[in-house]
Every structure is written in structure tokens, then in C-alpha cells.
Amino acid sequence: MRQLSDFPITERWPATQPDAIQLYSFATPNGVKVSIALEELGLPYEAHLVRIGKDDQKTDAFLSLNPNGKIPAIIDPNGPGGEPIGLFESGAILQYLAEKTGKLLPQDPARRIETLQWVYFQMGGVGPMFGQFGHFYKFAADKVKDPYPVERYGNEARRLLSVLETRLQSRTFMMDDDYTIADIALFPWVRTLDLFYEAKDHLKLAEFPAVMAWLDRCMSRPASQTGFKIPAAD
Known part of the structure; x- marks a missing residue:
């Protein structure tokens, strides 16, 4: 064994x-x-x-x-x-x-796979695209003078945010009233647009009120407040 x-x-x-x-x-x-x-x-x-x-x-x-x-x-x-x-x-x-x-993760098969599709939406879209935006907007700003990368990935970030905005209309969480791994997969990436990339104004995050309200709900959970700090830095 x-x-x-x-x-x-x-x-x-x-x-x-x-x-x-x-x-x-x-x-x-x-x-x-x-x-x-x-x-x-x-x-x-x-x-x-x-x-x-x-x-x-x-x-x-x-x-x-x-x-x-x-x-x-x-x-x-x-x-x-x-x-x-x-x-x-x-x-x-x-x-x-x-x-x-x-x-x-819901036990009902239909709701289970619906939840997982939003996890994969994060893995295949939100994470890579937000990450590329942040790289060119914050970390490569003094290396790449061409505005095209920031425009391209910024536009894609806003498109993905609009998908979330539509989904979260009249919903507390991604799966209605159920907090799931779909929320946990997604909200740290939305959080980083403002708190790490400092792109709140550039991306006009205020134009996504349902997303911002959902983000606040996710961030306020005690497990989130603890999890943000783990592992502790040296």
C-alpha cells in the first residue's frame, strides 16, 4: 500500500x-x-x-x-x-x-453538470484571458508599447464579465441560492482584476453590478477571508 x-x-x-x-x-x-x-x-x-x-x-x-x-x-x-x-x-x-x-456540488445530475460547465468556463476562459490581460496591462506595460495586447485581452475580459453579468441577474450565486465550486473557481479571478491588476477603471467594472454584488457576497464568507491568506507568505 x-x-x-x-x-x-x-x-x-x-x-x-x-x-x-x-x-x-x-x-x-x-x-x-x-x-x-x-x-x-x-x-x-x-x-x-x-x-x-x-x-x-x-x-x-x-x-x-x-x-x-x-x-x-x-x-x-x-x-x-x-x-x-x-x-x-x-x-x-x-x-x-x-x-x-x-x-x-449538487447531487442532482443535471445541476451537477451545469455547475461543472461553469468551472470549465473559468478554467478555459476566465483564468487564461484575465491572466493574459493582467500580464500585459500591469507586468509588461513598460516592455510592450503596442496597445493591441491590452485592447485584445481587455475586450475579452469584458466579454467574459458580460457573460457572468447575464448569468448572475436575479441570482445569489452561480447556481441560484447554492454556493458551489463554480463560485469558488470564478470569484478569485474577478477579485484580482481590481485588487491585484488595479484595472477597475480601465475595465469599467462598475458596468457589471450583478457581478460586483456577487463578488462581495463571495468575498465576505469566512472561508474566503481565511483562504485568501493561505499559504501564509514568508
Whole structure:
């Protein structure tokens, strides 16, 4: 039977709580999805800081768990059949945790797949496009003088926000009154447009009132407030 110690990553980031889920992450929009979900679900976990600014995610230890070299990743020592399982990709981790606990994902088959489609909407659209916008708007502003990248990704970000605005009309959360992994997948990325990229005025976020009200509801949850800070920085 496989043991937690069989995962090479545990040599670089030793587990002090070997019976808890091991989270390897950094407080980015993708990273906090998992810490927020773990807080919402009340699952015991131990967070390990992967310092992406120092390329921890490119070390052999981290790549042994996620060959794609991106945070977050987890090891659940009590996976299917009682065997430890390692996972990467934040969307897959959210779905796994929801299915493990029977929470944050509707049991009804139609509503379940409807929820997952919005998770995939984030994974395939919101995350990549918002990320590209933020890169060119904030981080490459002094390197790329051509306005085309900011215009292209800014327009796409606004288009995606308009999809969310339509969806959230008269809804408390993405799945009506049910808070789900769809909300957890999406709202950290919307949050980062203002609080990290500082693009509130550029993207005219006030033109999306339903999205902004939903964002406030998601951010105000106690699990969100805690999850934003995990893993704690050095």
C-alpha cells in the first residue's frame, strides 16, 4: 500500500500532519481556490508555501507531483480506496474535494453538470484571458508599447464579465441560492482584476453590478477571508 512518504515532494516539504490533506500552493487566484474550498468543507489540511517567485514550482520535488510545474497541487492521504492520491489542476482538485465530501456540488445530475460547465468556463476562459490581460496591462506595460495586447485581452475580459453579468441577474450565486465550486473557481479571478491588476477603471467594472454584488457576497464568507491568506507568505 502506498504511503505519503512515497511521494518525493514530501522530502522538500515534510508533512507534520500526515493524516491531513497536503496542499502545495501560493496565494494566487488559482491557489486560493483550493484553500477556500478546504476551509468551506472543513477538511483537515496542511498548507505548504511554494514560492513561485523563487521558482519552487520548477524544482524536481514539485515536478514529481505536478509535471506541469504550476500551483496548486495536493496529496490526499485518504484518497479513493484509502490509498493516497496526488492531484494537480485547480479545477480537478475542486471537483475531487466536492465529490469526496458530497458538498459544494449538487447531487442532482443535471445541476451537477451545469455547475461543472461553469468551472470549465473559468478554467478555459476566465483564468487564461484575465491572466493574459493582467500580464500585459500591469507586468509588461513598460516592455510592450503596442496597445493591441491590452485592447485584445481587455475586450475579452469584458466579454467574459458580460457573460457572468447575464448569468448572475436575479441570482445569489452561480447556481441560484447554492454556493458551489463554480463560485469558488470564478470569484478569485474577478477579485484580482481590481485588487491585484488595479484595472477597475480601465475595465469599467462598475458596468457589471450583478457581478460586483456577487463578488462581495463571495468575498465576505469566512472561508474566503481565511483562504485568501493561505499559504501564509514568508
